[in-house]
Amino acid sequence: MSEGLRKDYRIGEEIGRGRFGVVYRCYSLDSGEVFAVKSVDKSLLADAVDRECAEREAKITQLAAVGNPHAVQIYAMYEDEEAIHMVIDLCDGGDxxxxxxxxxxxxxxxxxxxxxxxxxxxxxxxxxxxxxxxxxxxxxxxxxxxxxxxxxxxxxxxxxxxxxxxxxxxxxxxxxxxxxxxxxxxxxxxxxxxxxxxxxxxxxxxxxxxxxxxxxxxxxxxxxxxxxxxxxxxxxxxxxxxxxxxxxxxxxxxxxxxxxxxxxxxxxxxxxxxxxxxxxx
Missing domain, CATH: 1.10.510.10 (Transferase(Phosphotransferase) domain 1)
Structure with missing residues (x-):
């Protein structure tokens, strides 16, 4: 996990898994609030197109979410050699x-x-x-x-x-x-x-x-x-x-x-x- 991410959040249990990565429960070390962090494994991004899609997802999520109460909000982004991490709303009420x-x-x-x-x-x-x-x-x-x-x-x-x-x-x-x-x-x-x-x-x-x-x-x-x-x-x-x-x-x-x-x-x-x-x- 990113050093910056661990500096700001405590990472909890895995709560979801997708094609390119894993979603964990996480806790803000500053406020104690509960969030989710979506970690996209770079090794699973087969080519430049996949990587571009992962980066674009973060940017578009930010664009779509601000002031949009019915969209998942993104609060922070981190990147290290292994993964791209997005801290987002925890949606534990099912789908x-x-x-x-x-x-x-x-x-x-x-x-x-x-x-x-x-x-x-x-x-x-x-x-x-x-x-x-x-x-x-x-x-x-x-x-x-x-x-x-x-x-x-x-x-x-x-x-x-x-x-x-x-x-x-x-x-x-x-x-x-x-x-x-x-x-x-x-x-x-x-x-x-x-x-x-x-x-x-x-x-x-x-x-x-x-x-x-x-x-x-x-x-x-x-x-x-x-x-x-x-x-x-x-x-x-x-x-x-x-x-x-x-x-x-x-x-x-x-x-x-x-x-x-x-x-x-x-x-x-x-x-x-x-x-x-x-x-x-």
Missing amino acids: LFDRIATGGGAEMGEAEAAALVKSLMEAVAVCHRRGVAHRDLKPDNVLFDSEGRLRLADFGSAECFGDGRPMTGVVGTPYYVAPEVVAGGEYGEKVDVWSAGVMLYIMLGGIPPFYGETAAEVFEAVLRGNLRFPTRVFSGVSSSAKDLIRRMLCKDVFRRFSAEQVLTHSWITSSGGTRFVADPT
Whole structure:
């Protein structure tokens, strides 16, 4: 571990592990506050591209997090011969995948889903205003802190856009990736809205909107974009919720909602304590 890191923090137990490194619990020697430190092992960065991605993740996380209460904050960075270390918020309240899995695939209540989507889209809207697209929104990257607050995490696939600069490259996770990403070529920040729409569909229905046995089959289904609401799982879901999903999972990027538009949709704005009336269709 970096000498500078150990000078400022006491390193605790391992709490997570990823492709390039390990996450530990850590404690500020100055304040006693608890954080997490993500240590990226340089030996696992196979080439200059991997190293550039690791360094870019730290910079983009900083850009996206400042003044963004629903994004994981980065507090300090250290580097030594072995690793790059990022001190970030400790999110020990699990992730959205856990919450969905806890229900055994059963649908989530609309009020809870609306509150989660609102917090997520608030985080994404701040990112987009700052010219950052996450590009890998999925339940595993939506974390919760000890007080249950949603925190958007893992900007490893994020990219900056703006000034007419489109993004390229097939990144993301099959079930959640937008059709314009799968198709190749250039795309914009609304890919994040599509991914969030997939998450909303799963929260309310317990199943993905576009399914396949293999990644290739999933991509084919995404490209077709044939959005349906099977009665057996969506019979109790309101027409307003379905309307928002349609606007988020719209293949026509120009007609697809932006993050800001999602936040102004009636299903989101009326979610506080409102009882949703199920759509009979």
